Amino acid sequence: MRATINVAFALIIVSFLIGVYLYPQMPVRMDSHWNAAGEVNGHASRFMGLFLLPIISLVLLVLLVLIPRIDPKKENIRAFRKEYDWLIFVIIAFLFYVYFLSVLWNLGARFNFSLMLLPAFTILFLFMAFVLGKAKPNWFIGIRTPWTLSSEKVWYKTHKMGAKMFKAVALVSLLGFIFPLRAIWFVIIPVLIVVAYLIVYSYVVYKREHVKKAAR
Numbered sequence: 391m392r393a394t395i396n397v398a399f400a401l402i403i404v405s406f407l408i409g410v411y412l413y414p415q416m417p418v419r420m421d422s423h424w425n426a427a428g429e430v431n432g433h434a435s436r437f438m439g440l441f442l443l444p445i446i447s448l449v450l451l452v453l454l455v456l457i458p459r460i461d462p463k464k465e466n467i468r469a470f471r472k473e474y475d476w477l478i479f480v481i482i483a484f485l486f487y488v489y490f491l492s493v494l495w496n497l498g499a500r501f502n503f504s505l506m507l508l509p510a511f512t513i514l515f516l517f518m519a520f521v522l523g524k525a526k527p528n529w530f531i532g533i534r535t536p537w538t539l540s541s542e543k544v545w546y547k548t549h550k551m552g553a554k555m556f557k558a559v560a561l562v563s564l565l566g567f568i569f570p571l572r573a574i575w576f577v578i579i580p581v582l583i584v585v586a587y588l589i590v591y592s593y594v595v596y597k598r599e600h601v602k603k604a605a606r
Contacts, residue, residue, distance in 0.1 A: 394475045395455060398482035402447045405489050409440035412493065416440060420496045426574045428502035439496065443489040447482055454478045457530045466526035473524045474531060480517045484510050504574040508566045511577050515560035523553035533588050537596035544599060548592040555584045 413436065420439030423432025434442070458467040458474070467474065487510050491503060525532040527545045532538070533552050538545040559580045566573030 392475050394479040395451075398451055398479045401482055401486045402444055402451060405444040405447065405486055406441070408489075408493060409444060412497075413440060416496055420492075422492065424503040426504060427571045428504040428506075428573070439492070443485055443492070447485045447489075450485075451478065451482055454481070461528050461530050463526075463528040466528050467531065469526050470521065470524040473521045477517050477521045480514055484514050502570055502573070505566065505570050508563055508573055508577070511563050512560045515556050515563065519553045519556035519560065522549045522556060525549055533592065535589055535592045537592040541596055541599060544592055544596045547595050548588060551591055552584070552588050555588065559584055 416436050416439065418436050419433050420436055421430045421432075422434035422439050422442075423430070425431045455478070458464055458471060461467055488507070491501075491506055495501075495503065522532060527539070527542055529539070532545075533548050535548070538548050559577075562580045563577045566576035569576070
């Protein structure tokens with residue numbers, strides 16, 4: 391197994407060990423959810439607060455590792471497997487960072503939770519852009535619309551555009567530092583806009599390609 395995957399798995403093991411070690415010290419009712427202003431608005435049991443994210447991370451890691459093996463176009467994934475593995479590591483590291491912040495908070499540290507997430511989101515979006523720029527047609531990874539899956543030209547054009555837009559999203563997310571009470575919206579809204587735009591963009595490119603073919 392690749393080194394990046396091994397390190398990702400090690401982070402998950404560390405998160406479980408942290409949970410086991412800190413379990414006696416944690417409150418029975420842990421803070422577990424924060425609103426857009428970074429204020430607590432949800433709680434969970436001690437077990438869920440300490441082990442839910444590690445369990446989710448483990449399940450997600452297994453699924454992400456299995457995808458290249460079960461995809462009918464697995465040979466295409468091999469062409470950008472290095473980049474894909476790095477994205478897996480970044481996703482697991484992101485979840486570990488969220489878990490670490492949650493543990494710190496419940497140990498008594500106080501900070502704007504949403505604001506602390508901004509740098510992590512920026513790194514995540516940059517890696518997503520990197521992988522989108524390298525991704526070849528497959529059934530699981532990338533911008534999968536009926537139109538990108540039906541045409542390689544549409545796939546590559548849409549992913550090239552997606553790579554540019556997620557780089558822009560990474561930069562826009564940093565504006566949250568200027569508006570700390572609304573920081574998370576500088577992540578959510580740009581992502582929703584980009585996803586909607588790319589769906590429409592893939593359809594438009596597909597229709598243009600068919601018009602060109604019909605005109606020949």
